[in-house]
Amino acid sequence: MSSAPEIEQSDILIRMGSILNSEMEPMKKRFRALFTLRNLGGHAAIDAICESFTSSSALLKHELAYCLGQMGDRYAKPVLEQVLKDENQEPIVRHEAEALGAIADPSAISVLSQYKNSAIKEIAQTCELALQRIEWINSSPDVCLSNGDRTIEPVPPHPEHLRQLLSIENLEMILLDCTAKLWDRYQALFTLKHIGLESDGSALLRHEVAFVLGQLANPVAMDVLQRRLCKMDENCMVRHECAEALGAIGNLECRRILEQFLQDKERVVRESCEFLDSVHKGILYFHIH
Known part of the structure; x- marks a missing residue:
């Protein structure tokens, strides 16, 4: 049986996901919902965030990818890889391949290597940095990632x-x-x-x-x-x-x-x-x- 705090958190997740994915809500309210989901974390929050990659707002999608990277959960990696590959997405969104570098899963090296020579400079440079970050983390097992x-x-x-x-x-x-x-x-x-x-x-x-x-x-x-x-x-x-x-x-x-x-x-x-x-x-x- 679920505890009261778990039920309350589940309700918050559902409510925030609904706000984030509604094109009828004002953008500032959708951003608040996004940041709430980021702070809650977990697979359900990631799923709710990923649903909004169909939005018409490039800025929102850019922030979605950034937040997924900041959550540092490998569960988001497949969706982030698809966003990078999707040439229908705006460059400002695809450039958030930075999130793959933040998650630092070595299995992302293949797709990042594929796009490090992209004709779109911002995407190429982002992939280059993400690859170097993954290499840095995995070659320095004792590295401290805390930055205050x-x-x-x-x-x-x-x-x-x-x-x-x-x-x-x-x-x-x-x-x-x-x-x-x-x-x-x-x-x-x-x-x-x-x-x-x-x-x-x-x-x-x-x-x-x-x-x-x-x-x-x-x-x-x-x-x-x-x-x-x-x-x-x-x-x-x-x-x-x-x-x-x-x-x-x-x-x-x-x-x-x-x-x-x-x-x-x-x-x-x-x-x-x-x-x-x-x-x-x-x-x-x-x-x-």
Whole structure:
């Protein structure tokens, strides 16, 4: 006999799956349902998410694949492989082959190898990174995948002993070098993400790294920026720059985060969030440092 919590979770799964798969529901509500299913996990949640790959929204399908990768469950692999193979799917959706790299099942190597030379550059590069990640994980059995937040990243940051040898300037130079290998550029990005905002020694350094992450406007930095913005004892200069960086990323989740700080006790943080909120409602935004 099922327990009350199990029955309640089953009801939530059914309800969230129904919302996610309804074209009649507003997109923001469908995204909330998706994130709820991602957090619940399990095969039933994955099945509900996979049903929505028939949606007409490329953005939603992109997020579906991303969430499946973040769940890290091999059960989703066959559907993700089909999405990659489906040439009727938009490139922004197929590029989420990144999710196969996040799951890191070696049996995905065959299909990823097939598409690493795709004529669509974003798909080819994503498959290349996913293949390298699978190789990295399987050649390093003692590797630690924890990165201080809940995000599975497509490329690992440099290990601790190397981070101490790299300056922010070094990492930024590698990141912006168009001739460098894509893996190396990504590794610089994620190293920057991890060392800078977690540095206890200098608020100025943390502020500068938040600014660089904002200039890149890459969603991969969302979790660490949110965590630092939420840290109420952090220097207000750092928190303000984290808010600015989230505003530069500018997706729906960032907007939701910023709305939580419209009444912040620190005026500089509050006013940053007020300004960014007005921007996201239709006013042109210029990132100011």
